[in-house]
Amino acid sequence: MxxxxxxxxxxxxxxxxxxxxxxxxxxxxxxxxxxxxxxxxxxxxxxxxxxxxxxxxxxxxxxxxxxxxxxxxxxxxxxxxxxxxxxxxxxxxxxxxxxxxxxxxxxxxxxxxxxxxxxxxxxxxxxxxxxxxxxxxxxxxxxxxxxxxxxxxxxxxxxxxxxCDTAGVALHGLELSGITPGGTVAIIGPGPIGLCAMRLAKAMGAARIIVIGRGSRLSSAQKLGADICVDFTKEDPVEAVRRITGGLGVDEAFECSGAKGTFNQAVRMVRKGGKVVLLGVATDDVVEELPFKYVTHNEIAIFGSRANPNVSWKVLNLMATGQLNxxxxxxxxxxxxxxxxxxxxxxxxxxxxxxxxxxxxxxx
Ligand SMILES: [Zn+2]
Ligand SMILES: [Zn+2]
Known part of the structure; x- marks a missing residue:
């Protein structure tokens, strides 16, 4: 042997x-x-x-x-x-x-x-x-x-x-924007990174998580801990988020799909002074039109987030303590x-x- x-x-x-x-x-x-x-x-x-x-x-x-x-x-x-x-x-x-x-x-x-x-x-x-x-x-x-x-x-x-890598990618994005304790978060795209972001946002104090997706992945999000699920094939996600938040919008929105049109949606679903983080990797041909004045006048912060620097020990410790399953x-x-x-x-x-x-x- x-x-x-x-x-x-x-x-x-x-x-x-x-x-x-x-x-x-x-x-x-x-x-x-x-x-x-x-x-x-x-x-x-x-x-x-x-x-x-x-x-x-x-x-x-x-x-x-x-x-x-x-x-x-x-x-x-x-x-x-x-x-x-x-x-x-x-x-x-x-x-x-x-x-x-x-x-x-x-x-x-x-x-x-x-x-x-x-x-x-x-x-x-x-x-x-x-x-x-x-x-x-x-x-x-x-x-x-x-x-x-x-x-x-x-x-x-x-x-x-x-x-550790997938969870770390999510955590880096969450660290860039910060999470408002007691606030509401939107996650667009319930793939592995979106699902980790959902759980980490909760661990970091978010009170409510709205997950936007469709099909089996959205059902998974529902089972795995999303507070509210929005099926974008049935309802406009921006209108849905506005309705759920009493017109206010969410504190932070995390784009985790890389799909066309979702960057614009993320910008429009955050509150005044809200934050948008782009985690999804789009292909080169995805180009978005953004409401320039709306972003300026509402002080919307937009972060690009790449990979998982300096977070491995954090996600591993959160896994060890059961705060991140x-x-x-x-x-x-x-x-x-x-x-x-x-x-x-x-x-x-x-x-x-x-x-x-x-x-x-x-x-x-
Ligand atoms: Zn990876
Ligand atoms: Zn270098």
Whole structure:
């Protein structure tokens, strides 16, 4: 029986070979950690909404820059080897990952805003974007910078910790606007990020959450804790929010869908002095017309929110204390060998799939 920390020379990974094609290989070299890096055995990795376009090759040349490539960035696992200069982490530590590693020295990185690193994409500066620009977590092992990992508190499982990225994306957006204690929040788009935003807004003191969506995802939101659900196929969401809030509008609105028209709706459903946060990733062709004077005269603040800087420890602690439940957002689990089924389940929302998790080293 090999020790759980024995490091094989080669391991299994889901390898993208060209746009739209991938295969499960068992001959992918396991890279040993360099300075300030650790080698992790990946225990759980969740499929992200951004993964399907990487698999299709919609952004080939950028994400990924070249083939073969290993995607995946929402992972948790355990450290099996540490590189030179690593003092805070040890073999056996359970850690959760982040996709972004800033260069560390640009003006934005120095301010802690490393997901908008000024050296984005220039790996020679030390910038890395795991699963997008450099190889990621859809495999049994991967090396990571210690900047991109956070220790997992004991009560949190690997599967839950794989939700650290999604929950962190939501929390970063909520931190940008703040949440009004006792206030009302609107969430547009009850996907995994929207559902995490819904729960985190409650944890941060919001009194009422209105979720706007349709179909099975809206029913999920209802089951998972939304106070009021608005089906946009049946009712104009701006009118509905105005009606629910007695004409006032919500304190904060979080756009989590990236769909056309929803930015404008978010602006029109917040109260005077309200805040709009854009978390959904729209495609380049989504261009919105906004009411210029309305935004000015009502002092509506608009925030773009990218990824999850400096929040991993916060969401992991909220998971550990039960203030953020993510267990019921994980609807499906698959071994790495069944990656095609996993992707199909996620993309086509089969069996009301919300979050689909891959277990590259088998059941935990
Ligand atoms: Zn993600
Ligand atoms: Zn930087």
């Amino acid at each position: 090999p020790n759980r920390y024995d490091i094989p020379k080669y391991a299994k990974a889901c390898v993208l070979t060209e746009p739209g094609r991938f295969e499960i290989r068992d001959d992918v070299e396991v890279r040993l950690p360099g300075k300030h890096e650790v080698l992790c055995k990946i225990r759980a990795v969740a499929i992200c909404g951004s993964d399907p376009e990487i698999f299709r090759g919609d952004l080939a040349g950028t994400w990924p820059p070249a083939y073969p490539f290993v995607a995946g960035h929402e992972w948790a696992g355990e450290i099996v080897a540490v590189g030179e200069g690593v003092t805070e982490f040890h073999v056996g530590d359970r850690v959760a990952g982040e996709a972004h590693k800033g260069c560390g020295y640009c003006d934005n990185c120095k301010k802690g805003r490393y997901t908008i690193c000024l050296n984005y994409g220039k790996t020679e500066t030390g910038h890395e974007h795991y699963g997008f620009i450099v190889n990621g977590a859809y495999g049994q092992y991967q090396t990571y910078s210690i900047r991109s990992i956070t220790k997992i508190p004991d009560p949190v499982s690997f599967e839950e910790a794989a939700m 993510v267990k019921d957002l994980i609807t499906h689990k698959f071994p790495l060998e069944n990656f095609a089924d996993a992707l199909d389940t996620f993309v086509n929302r089969k069996e009301n799939a919300v979050k689909v998790v891959i277990l590259p080293n088998g059941e935990i």
